[in-house]
Amino acid sequence: MSQKNQKIYIIAIGGAVMSSLAVALKKKGMTVLGSDDKIYDPAASLLKTNDLLPTDMGWDANRIDDSIDAIIVGMHAKADNPELLKAQALGIKIWSYPEFIRAQSDNKQRIVIAGSHGKTTITGTIIHVLNYWKKDFDYVVGAKIHGIEETIKLSNAPVIVIEGDEYFTSPLDLEPKFLKYDHHIALISGTEWDHINVYPTEESYLSQFEKLADRTPKAGTLVYCEEDKQAKKIGSIDRDDVRKEPYETPKYKVKDGVFILNGDTPVKLIGKHNMQNIEGARLILKRIGITDEQFYKAIASFEGAFKRNNLLSESDDCSVYTDFAHAPSKLAATVAALKELHPKRKLVACYELHTFSSLNKEFLSKYKNTYKAPEEAIVYFDQNLIKEKNYAPISEEDIKTSFSRKDIQVFTDPTALADHIQNKDWKDRDLLFMSSGNFGGLDLNAIAEKITN
Incomplete structure (x- = not known):
C-alpha cells in the first residue's frame, strides 16, 4: 500500500486524524478522495489547503466504483454507511485506520504509547526530541503539538512512534486501535475507566490494557508508570522474555513559576503529571539511542500539545x-x-x-x-x-x-x-x-x- 498511483477513498475524512492521514497519503503520491457528513476546523482548513476538501457534504454510494484501490474507514462512519456498503458489495479492500498504519509499518520498529491520560504529551515529547536531534522516524499523534506541523508522518524511516488509542478500531471492528499495531515497545502511562459507551464496566476497559501488555513480543519492552495502581499491576506481571521498565515522577522543583528537572533544566510543561509524562518519554527514547544528556538538552524547548495547559x-x-x-x-x-x-x-x-x-x-x-x-x-x-x-x-x-x-x-x-x-x-x-x-x-x-x- 505504499506505492504511488494508488487511489484511496477515505470515508469520514473530516476527523482530526483522518484528515491528517489524507494529507500524508497525498504527499506520498497517492490519489486521495473522501467524504463526510460534516467537517469543522481545523480539519476543514487543512483539507482545503491541500485540495482534499469534499465538494459536497454527505454520503453517496455513487462515488464508490471499482477504480478505487482501497477504502479507509474512520470511526465516525456507521456500519450501515451507504459508501461502506457499496465498497463491500464491490469487493474493494477496506482498511480501518490503525490497520492501514500497521500495513505502512511492516519494516519498522513500532513503538506504541498508550494510557487513559498523558499519551499525547508523551508521544509529543518523543517526537520533539527525535526532531531536535534530526533522527529519521515516522509518527502518528492524536492532537496538534507545538512545533510539529503535521500529526502524521509516513516515510521509509526505520522507526514509527504511535499514540495508541483504546477506543474501537472502526464501525466493523470493536477491538481497540492500540492492539492493531503489533508493537515492539509499548508504554502504559495510566489507566482510568473511560468510554463507557464502548466499555460498560471498569473491568472490560482495564482488560484492554492487559491485552496490550500481553501482546508484547519476546525481546520486546513494556514501559509502565508504577505510580498508577492498575498500570503497575498490569506491567509488573512476568512475561516470557519481555523487558519491564517501570517509571515514576522524577525529582523536580518549581522556582519563580518555572518547573525544573534534572537539577537545572527548566521545562515549559507544568505539573507533577507532566513531569511524570516526561520521564516516561525519556525511558522510551533511551531504548532507541537517545542519551540523557541529549534528552535534557532537547526537552527544555518542548511546549507541549495544543489545548493542554x-x-x-x-x-x-x-x-x-x-x-x-x-x-x-x-x-x-x-x-x-x-x-x-x-x-x-x-x-x-x-x-x-x-x-x-x-x-x-x-x-x-x-x-x-x-x-x-x-x-x-x-x-x-x-x-x-x-x-x-x-x-x-x-x-x-x-x-x-x-x-x-x-x-x-x-x-x-x-x-x-x-x-x-x-x-x-x-x-x-x-x-x-x-x-x-x-x-x-x-x-x-x-x-x-x-x-x-
Whole structure:
C-alpha cells in the first residue's frame, strides 16, 4: 500500500486524524478522495489547503466504483454507511485506520504509547526530541503539538512512534486501535475507566490494557508508570522474555513559576503529571539511542500539545489557562498543576461535563475528591446534550454529592457563567477552563483578555 498511483477513498475524512492521514497519503503520491457528513476546523482548513476538501457534504454510494484501490474507514462512519456498503458489495479492500498504519509499518520498529491520560504529551515529547536531534522516524499523534506541523508522518524511516488509542478500531471492528499495531515497545502511562459507551464496566476497559501488555513480543519492552495502581499491576506481571521498565515522577522543583528537572533544566510543561509524562518519554527514547544528556538538552524547548495547559492571557497578578482535561484524573492533575505553578494565588476552576462518560449520572461518582484543589470550583454542563444522549437528568445536588464538594457552583447557562466570571475581582487569582467541548460557545479568549486587562 505504499506505492504511488494508488487511489484511496477515505470515508469520514473530516476527523482530526483522518484528515491528517489524507494529507500524508497525498504527499506520498497517492490519489486521495473522501467524504463526510460534516467537517469543522481545523480539519476543514487543512483539507482545503491541500485540495482534499469534499465538494459536497454527505454520503453517496455513487462515488464508490471499482477504480478505487482501497477504502479507509474512520470511526465516525456507521456500519450501515451507504459508501461502506457499496465498497463491500464491490469487493474493494477496506482498511480501518490503525490497520492501514500497521500495513505502512511492516519494516519498522513500532513503538506504541498508550494510557487513559498523558499519551499525547508523551508521544509529543518523543517526537520533539527525535526532531531536535534530526533522527529519521515516522509518527502518528492524536492532537496538534507545538512545533510539529503535521500529526502524521509516513516515510521509509526505520522507526514509527504511535499514540495508541483504546477506543474501537472502526464501525466493523470493536477491538481497540492500540492492539492493531503489533508493537515492539509499548508504554502504559495510566489507566482510568473511560468510554463507557464502548466499555460498560471498569473491568472490560482495564482488560484492554492487559491485552496490550500481553501482546508484547519476546525481546520486546513494556514501559509502565508504577505510580498508577492498575498500570503497575498490569506491567509488573512476568512475561516470557519481555523487558519491564517501570517509571515514576522524577525529582523536580518549581522556582519563580518555572518547573525544573534534572537539577537545572527548566521545562515549559507544568505539573507533577507532566513531569511524570516526561520521564516516561525519556525511558522510551533511551531504548532507541537517545542519551540523557541529549534528552535534557532537547526537552527544555518542548511546549507541549495544543489545548493542554494553554495560557490565554496574563497580567502581573492573574493568568487564564485552558486545558483539554475531560476525565476525573485529568481534572485532578490539571488543577494541581496550576496550584503548583502559582501557589500564592487563589484558583478559580471551571470544568465542563461534556463526554459520553462524564454526562452519565452513573459515572459521576468517579469524580469524588478530584476537585479539592481550587479555592472556587465551578461545573458547567449542557442539559440539551444530556437529552440528546437519552441520559438520566443531572441535578445540581447530584454534582455536589458526586464531587464530594458542597460549595461547587453549577451552571447550565453559558451566559450566566460568563457574567459570573467577568464580575469577579481577579487580583491574585488564576482562572482555569477545562473541557473537551466549548462551554456552550463562550469566547474564552475575550473573557481572558477582559479579566486580565
